[in-house]
Amino acid sequence: MTKKRKEKKKKQRYYRKWGYIFTLPFFIGFFVFFFVPLASTVFYSFYEYYMVGLMEVGPNYVGFDNYISLLQTELPKYALNTLILWLGGFVPQIIISLLLASWFTDARLVVHGAKFFRVIIYMPGMIMASAWAMMFFTLFSNAGPINSLLMTLGVVKKPVAFMSSVLGTRILICFMMFLINLGNSTILLIATIMELDLDMYESARIDGCSHGQAFRKVVVPLLSPVLSYIVITSMVSGIQMFDLPQILTDGQGSPNRTSMTLIMYLNRHLLGNNYGLAGALSVYIFIVSAILCFFIYRILNKKEE
Amino acid sequence: MRKKWSGLFLMGLTAAAVLTGCGGGGSKKLPSADMSKEGKVINVCLYQEDTKNLVNKYYSEVQEVSEDGEDTILKDGTKIHWIINGSEVFQTKLDEMLKKQDTVAADDRIDIIDLEGDYVKKYLESGVCVPLSDIGITDDDLKNQYPNAKEVVTVDGKVCGVATGISPGLFAYRRSIAKDVLGTDDPDKVQEALADWTKFDEVAQKAKDKGYYMLSGFADAYRVFSNNMAGPWVSDNKTVKIDPAIMQWIEMTKKYTDAGYNHKTTNVFTEDWMKDQSAEGKVFGFFYSTWGINFTLVGNAGKEGFGDWAVCKGPKPFYWGASWLVAAKNTDNPKHIKEIFELLSCDRDTMKKIAVDTMTFVNNTEVMNEIAEDPNSGLDFLGGQNHIALFSEVAPTINYNNICAYDQGCTLDIIYSFGDYFLGNISLDEAKKAFETAIKERYPNLTDIVWPD
Numbered sequence: 213m214t215k216k217r218k219e220k221k222k223k224q225r226y227y228r229k230w231g232y233i234f235t236l237p238f239f240i241g242f243f244v245f246f247f248v249p250l251a252s253t254v255f256y257s258f259y260e261y262y263m264v265g266l267m268e269v270g271p272n273y274v275g276f277d278n279y280i281s282l283l284q285t286e287l288p289k290y291a292l293n294t295l296i297l298w299l300g301g302f303v304p305q306i307i308i309s310l311l312l313a314s315w316f317t318d319a320r321l322v323v324h325g326a327k328f329f330r331v332i333i334y335m336p337g338m339i340m341a342s343a344w345a346m347m348f349f350t351l352f353s354n355a356g357p358i359n360s361l362l363m364t365l366g367v368v369k370k371p372v373a374f375m376s377s378v379l380g381t382r383i384l385i386c387f388m389m390f391l392i393n394l395g396n397s398t399i400l401l402i403a404t405i406m407e408l409d410l411d412m413y414e415s416a417r418i419d420g421c422s423h424g425q426a427f428r429k430v431v432v433p434l435l436s437p438v439l440s441y442i443v444i445t446s447m448v449s450g451i452q453m454f455d456l457p458q459i460l461t462d463g464q465g466s467p468n469r470t471s472m473t474l475i476m477y478l479n480r481h482l483l484g485n486n487y488g489l490a491g492a493l494s495v496y497i498f499i500v501s502a503i504l505c506f507f508i509y510r511i512l513n514k515k516e517e
Numbered sequence: 518m519r520k521k522w523s524g525l526f527l528m529g530l531t532a533a534a535v536l537t538g539c540g541g542g543g544s545k546k547l548p549s550a551d552m553s554k555e556g557k558v559i560n561v562c563l564y565q566e567d568t569k570n571l572v573n574k575y576y577s578e579v580q581e582v583s584e585d586g587e588d589t590i591l592k593d594g595t596k597i598h599w600i601i602n603g604s605e606v607f608q609t610k611l612d613e614m615l616k617k618q619d620t621v622a623a624d625d626r627i628d629i630i631d632l633e634g635d636y637v638k639k640y641l642e643s644g645v646c647v648p649l650s651d652i653g654i655t656d657d658d659l660k661n662q663y664p665n666a667k668e669v670v671t672v673d674g675k676v677c678g679v680a681t682g683i684s685p686g687l688f689a690y691r692r693s694i695a696k697d698v699l700g701t702d703d704p705d706k707v708q709e710a711l712a713d714w715t716k717f718d719e720v721a722q723k724a725k726d727k728g729y730y731m732l733s734g735f736a737d738a739y740r741v742f743s744n745n746m747a748g749p750w751v752s753d754n755k756t757v758k759i760d761p762a763i764m765q766w767i768e769m770t771k772k773y774t775d776a777g778y779n780h781k782t783t784n785v786f787t788e789d790w791m792k793d794q795s796a797e798g799k800v801f802g803f804f805y806s807t808w809g810i811n812f813t814l815v816g817n818a819g820k821e822g823f824g825d826w827a828v829c830k831g832p833k834p835f836y837w838g839a840s841w842l843v844a845a846k847n848t849d850n851p852k853h854i855k856e857i858f859e860l861l862s863c864d865r866d867t868m869k870k871i872a873v874d875t876m877t878f879v880n881n882t883e884v885m886n887e888i889a890e891d892p893n894s895g896l897d898f899l900g901g902q903n904h905i906a907l908f909s910e911v912a913p914t915i916n917y918n919n920i921c922a923y924d925q926g927c928t929l930d931i932i933y934s935f936g937d938y939f940l941g942n943i944s945l946d947e948a949k950k951a952f953e954t955a956i957k958e959r960y961p962n963l964t965d966i967v968w969p970d
Contacts, residue, residue, distance in 0.1 A: 262961040264960050264961065266639070285954070286954070353789050354781070462933075466937065467940070468937045480958040480959070481958060483958070484961050486958070
């Protein structure tokens with residue numbers, strides 16, 4: 213009996229081993245392509261280390277100098293830009309997503325061609341962000357089709373220089389973000405609502421709640437895990453925001469760097485092959501995003517408890 | 518919870534992944550070629566296809582060109598491998614390859630590099646370019662080249678590269694607008710009216726009164742000023758000296774923007790800028806060099822523009838776009854390089870053919886003067902005007918002496934940084950500060966920025 217048990221145990225162990233072996237390729241890849249570069253980024257952030265042309269300077273250990281000199285730059289401004297651009301895209305995105313999800317799932321409000329509209333809403337997300345930025349750059353340029361249209365319709369007399377104004381550039385970026393992400397979050401919300409047990413919603417409706425009230429008070433709280441997922445993923449991609457403003461403003465964050473995001477600023481240092489300073493900036497971004505995520509996660513999960 | 522952390526972790530890592538790099542330095546000593554034996558592969562780094570097309574078409578040793586166009590096979594079995602990267606990434610990729618130049622197998626070494634004026638000094642100073650005398654090209658072979666184009670690539674008295682073409686600049690103007698504004702479209706009379714900046718401004722006011730723009734945007738006249746600087750942008754690897762000529766450009770552009778003399782396009786080669794050259798454009802003229810008039814302007818102006826354009830010298834001589842072919846250090850193909858260089862920059866007959874066939878302004882004084890004097894070499898696009906005659910007058914007067922290793926970055930950053938100032942979004946001091954920030958980010962070793970009083 214004991215012998216048999218031992219054999220069984222042995223077999224279990226034997227199987228367990230395969231689990232590790234099968235996950236090994238991922239961990240090797242993770243170590244080589246992610247952990248080593250991460251460690252070297254943190255390491256070089258304490259060094260003066262850059263290249264100018266073919267001339268290499270460093271690495272010379274400088275302690276926290278890179279971190280300190282970054283604080284003397286306009287870093288807070290770029291962080292604020294990133295926040296504004298993210299919020300400007302995300303707030304309308306989540307509101308419209310909820311609204312659309314509520315309409316599409318309302319049993320009493322029969323939307324004709326719901327499937328068709330769902331596809332249409334999702335479509336902008338299938339186009340590359342860089343293609344969006346190129347398209348908007350052409351559409352909204354001074355001699356572009358939007359200006360021609362506005363002038364033909366007599367709305368304006370002179371072409372509007374959209375990308376020369378702070379508001380214009382930011383609205384364009386936010387609008388693109390909104391269009392790209394709207395489909396994804398709407399589909400996700402619709403799918404989740406359809407999976408929910410809607411007994412409570414039904415009983416609320418029978419008790420005389422309007423659809424809107426029942427949606428707000430019953431469905432939205434049930435959605436909170438998915439909402440927190442959407443907020444977190446959106447925030448992470450918001451902090452990473454790069455391609456839309458980079459291409460729309462030709463890497464300049466114009467006008468006067470009011471649309472320069474953190475990663476665009478990081479890219480400026482990569483342009484100068486400044487591994488030390490770029491490393492320090494990466495560490496800052498890493499810490500800030502970790503803190504932000506922690507708070508949002510806490511806030512969203514409190515309600516559930 | 519774990520998902521979140523791993524998400525964050527991955528994000529940080531992605532940013533980090535870009536940051537890995539290691540490098541090698543360069544020596545100040547003049548490099549040499551590997552003369553032991555001739556290798557089987559010639560690796561050529563280009564930023565555009567011109568040189569490749571010229572070699573494929575005019576090099577008599579060419580046997581065949583591979584289907585994908587990446588290789589050219591010569592009659593003796595040697596392969597020319599073309600490595601073409603656009604201007605945006607050209608230097609980054611080249612630098613990576615050059616770091617390995619001393620360690621890779623002979624046939625993997627870079628042999629020929631095409632270097633643009635904005636960064637040719639960087640490679641000359643880093644000891645990448647082999648003196649031509651080392652591969653057997655004598656001073657006598659180079660005697661017909663434009664001396665100023667030779668001087669730029671001379672290190673310690675030795676010429677280290679050849680320019681296959683020269684890009685003198687002219688002011689290309691619309692005949693119809695010139696007639697309306699000045700009452701004439703005759704190139705000599707227009708030149709008289711635009712002979713210096715004061716006169717240029719006067720014409721700008723007249724053009725505005727008639728509802729035209731003198732220039733398209735902010736960067737239009739930039740090269741006319743930057744080519745006439747008193748010294749280089751950077752001479753000691755530490756201090757950026759903003760030349761009074763650059764301040765004049767800033768002053769003029771601000772004046773033109775405020776007065777409505779330009780169409781406020783933010784840079785050259787933007788959508789709006791090119792549209793200003795089309796039939797609907799209302800811009801008097803553009804500062805352009807050889808390739809710009811023969812190819813870019815002809816393309817942008819379209820069929821309607823044929824015959825409506827002409828060229829004159831404008832207020833000051835300038836050039837736009839110059840490039841040099843150099844032999845890379847340790848190259849193992851000195852014989853072939855000698856042949857190719859001689860073909861494209863010394864051989865009179867071939868160069869004449871190239872000049873006539875492709876309208877390239879070749880680097881040969883004799884050939885170009887001959888074409889300049891030929892009454893049949895007019896261009897239909899310019900209403901029959903012989904633009905080569907004007908170009909060859911400007912070519913010897915070009916001043917390449919102030920080219921430095923930091924030109925590309927300085928040019929990009931000054932044009933972008935002052936864009937908001939021209940538009941009135943920021944003050945002059947803020948624009949100066951923006952330039953300082955940008956240039957220090959791009960070149961961390963440049964710590965001092967000196968503005969003229």
